[in-house]
Amino acid sequence: DTVLTQSPALAVSPGERVTISCRASESVSTLMHWYQQKPGQQPTLLIYLASNLESGVPARFSGSGSGTDFTLTIDPVEADDTATYYCQQSWNDPTFGGGTKLELK
């Protein structure tokens, strides 16, 4: 299985720029996707194929990367962005990163 590694938590102030990283144990090309999960809710798709913004997602969210290193950027961060963010690869059997919990100061 392809292992995806994310930092467990981040704390930022509203209005700041935040980058959330995801590293894959092997190349997944651009078959990387990002999800947001707010407490008590189901995940929602933010970014697909590394850098494509899902319809209806604010342009404050963006994604980049290819191969083994990927980044989700939120700029500027808003209070409503408090959530856990997961990366997921679809190069082979789907796997998810452990999630990055974003907290606002």
Add this chain to the structure above:
Amino acid sequence: EVQLVESGGGLVQPGRSMKLSCAASGFTFSNYGMAWVRQAPTKGLEWVATISYDGSSTYYRDSVKGRFTISRDNAKSTLYLQMNSLRSEDTATYYCTRIAAISTPFDYWGQGVMVTVSS
């Protein structure tokens, strides 16, 4: 509006069986692959199984192979997950998800159904 509504969860004893259902609406169900993703309490997300748009291909994570069966009824726009020989480690919220095709993201998620395996 795409809607995925899971049902069939609850408390079950280890070794017993349970069948989950997911009623889909708001899109042409027979054009899309579908998948189940689970999340153990306070844990991360874990893919369980995928089925192609026509049901001809199925894929499972190793830990559920031989125990779980994913299936679909396109006439009823419904996805299923038959879970046999349940273990405590299967305790989780199970999400029904939609995929455009194999290797594409899970673009819509249901609200989830809780399955608790305990004696």
